[in-house]
Amino acid sequence: ISTQAAEKLYRVLPGDPPVSIATRIEIAAGGRAEWFAQEAILFDQARLHRRTEARLSGDARLLAVESLVLGRSAMGERFRTGAINDQWRVWRDGRLVWADGLHLSGDIEGLAALPWGLGDATALATLVYAGPDALSFLPLARDLTAGETSGATLVNGILLLRLLAADAAALRVRVSTALCALRSAAFGLPPRLPAVWTC
Numbered sequence: 328i329s330t331q332a333a334e335k336l337y338r339v340l341p342g343d344p345p346v347s348i349a350t351r352i353e354i355a356a357g358g359r360a361e362w363f364a365q366e367a368i369l370f371d372q373a374r375l376h377r378r379t380e381a382r383l384s385g386d387a388r389l390l391a392v393e394s395l396v397l398g399r400s401a402m403g404e405r406f407r408t409g410a411i412n413d414q415w416r417v418w419r420d421g422r423l424v425w426a427d428g429l430h431l432s433g434d435i436e437g438l439a440a441l442p443w444g445l446g447d448a449t450a451l452a453t454l455v456y457a458g459p460d461a462l463s464f465l466p467l468a469r470d471l472t473a474g475e476t477s478g479a480t481l482v483n484g485i486l487l488l489r490l491l492a493a494d495a496a497a498l499r500v501r502v503s504t505a506l507c508a509l510r511s512a513a514f515g516l517p518p519r520l521p522a523v524w525t526c
Contacts, residue, residue: 329363329521333396338372345374345410356385359458359514363506363521366394366450366495374410381457382418388458389417390509392502396495397435397449406449407436417457417485424483427453446476448491450498454505456486456513464512471505 336346348367354360362379369375381389395413397406415427431438439445456464461484468479468488476491488505492498507518 328361329523330365331523333365334367335370336367336373336375337370339374339409345376345412348375348377350377350379352379352381352389352391354381354383354387354389356387359388360390361510361514362389362391363524364391364393365524366396366452366499368396368399368495369406369409369411371398371405371407372409373406376412378414378416380414380416380418381455382421383457384420386459387419388460388513389455390506390513391455392452392506394450394452394498394502396498397439397445400449400494405436408433409435411435415453415455417455419457419484424457425455425485425487445491447493448476450492450495452488452490452498452502454488454490454502454509456509457484458513459484460513461486464509467508467512468505471508475501477501 339345352360352362379393398404410432413429417425462481464486465481468486472479472488477489479488490501492501503520506520510516511518
């Protein structure tokens, strides 16, 4: 499953609620799913609350990605102020096995520039592979993130890849490479993405 295009999130007027995006995926035992959302592009003064959750049963498997682009750098546009509340939740057999959240509010550029911030990155992605065989793909995930401002780890049987890039085009290449490699290794599928990713 993929989105038709990148999501564009424009300025939210003071007093208005943030843009809300909720994705819920349920996979029965023996099933598998791919959630390949294209990036969400935040314009200056956008406010986003996004929640991605997956409920897996038994040996169900999921390969998923969500990305954020902070402004359109190719157009000279920057995401200076606004709010991001980006949440992930993954349950297996009714038990929460992974929860994650990114919350930035106010002076986004100032927060990103802090030592624990994003450095020069204006695009970031989280890739998740949940399956009983996740550990076997950790070396591949670490190879895919080697030498970059990125990383891969395993938490409660959930394989996580974090990717950062200086611009959206670079992130798209890195995300595409990682998704193709993981879907081929985990699902035995051709190493390619849905056609809408290349339009």
